[in-house]
Amino acid sequence: MRKQMNTPNQAYGYIRVSTLDQSRHGVSLEAQEERLRAYCVSAGLELMAIIREDGVSGSIPLADRPQGAMLLNAVKHGVGNVVALKLDRLFRDAEDALRQTRSWDKSGVALHLVDMGGQSINTASAMGRMMLTMMAAFAELERNLISERTSQALRHKRSHRQVFNHEPFGYRRNGSGLEPVEHEQATIRRVHALRSNGATLDAIAGILNSEGTPTKRGGAWYARTVLNLLNSDLREVA
Numbered sequence: 598m599r600k601q602m603n604t605p606n607q608a609y610g611y612i613r614v615s616t617l618d619q620s621r622h623g624v625s626l627e628a629q630e631e632r633l634r635a636y637c638v639s640a641g642l643e644l645m646a647i648i649r650e651d652g653v654s655g656s657i658p659l660a661d662r663p664q665g666a667m668l669l670n671a672v673k674h675g676v677g678n679v680v681a682l683k684l685d686r687l688f689r690d691a692e693d694a695l696r697q698t699r700s701w702d703k704s705g706v707a708l709h710l711v712d713m714g715g716q717s718i719n720t721a722s723a724m725g726r727m728m729l730t731m732m733a734a735f736a737e738l739e740r741n742l743i744s745e746r747t748s749q750a751l752r753h754k755r756s757h758r759q760v761f762n763h764e765p766f767g768y769r770r771n772g773s774g775l776e777p778v779e780h781e782q783a784t785i786r787r788v789h790a791l792r793s794n795g796a797t798l799d800a801i802a803g804i805l806n807s808e809g810t811p812t813k814r815g816g817a818w819y820a821r822t823v824l825n826l827l828n829s830d831l832r833e834v835a
Contacts (some may be wrong), residue, residue, distance in 0.1 A: 608678035610634075610711070611668050613650035613686045625653060636711045638713045640719075642678055646671075653825040656689050659697065672706050679720075680709040684729075698729060716763055747795045766813045766826055784810055 612629035630647055637644040648671070650664040659665035665687075672679060679701065681687045687708075688694035698708050698720055707721035708729065718728045767785050768775040784805070791801050798820035805818040812818060 599822050600783060605677040605705075606643050607645050607676045608637055609671050609676055610637070610647035610680045611650070611687060612647060612682065613653060613655070613662075613663075613664075615652060615654050629686070632682055632711050633680050636709065637680060638719060640709065640717075642680065642709075644680070645676060655685050658689055658693060659687055672701065672704075677705060678707050678709060680711065681785060682711050683713065684710055694791055695730060698726070702726065764813065765829060767829075781813075785826060786825060791829060 610630070610633040612626050612633065614626055626649055630649075633647060634644060636642075646670045650662055653662050653664075657665075660669055668679065679687075684694055684708045688697065700811075701708060702720060707719050707725075709717065709719040710729070711717050713728070718725050720726045720729055764770050767773070767778060767781045769778050788801055788805075791804065792798075796804075801823045802818040802820055805823075810818070812822060
């Protein structure tokens, strides 16, 4: 049985943007706040405060965001509702969403999402909780599909030696493609040879640094830099 709160009609709103959201999609804090306030009026909720998270990535768990932690602490003090525009304003993935909403459900806190595919849902009812579970799963699927497509595109570009980000060690940009840089290719061959002969990553980095061999950006070599070079799927020039 769900625990009843002393203030079931009181709510906290939560709005968030990252720089990317604001510049590409126009999901401004002001627009989100307007939608939340209108929803609370229509739903008969007393909006106690709107917690604003500005310039924070959705990949950061709610509890690790400065204002997200404030929200989690605030709902422990008798407020029965959390209102946000969309699922991705609050949570980084489906697991994060379902874990937190289950915790809120046990405390009698309902989550209201104002725009989920053009309609609002809240977890105060069994139907709302089921819809949230489905929406979270589909949102996770969409993120994974985007990640897969991005990875495939990058693999294609790398395999065809096309520019895909910064210039990788061993190559320089030539139009939209990459062409080998011989002295860097010689370093790549040497790194592979040292590793094949049993040298550790730290030892290889030390050798390159002692010889004054620069990285692509002119800095020092570290074990991680060497490992990234060894794991590159750009084919070494023989």
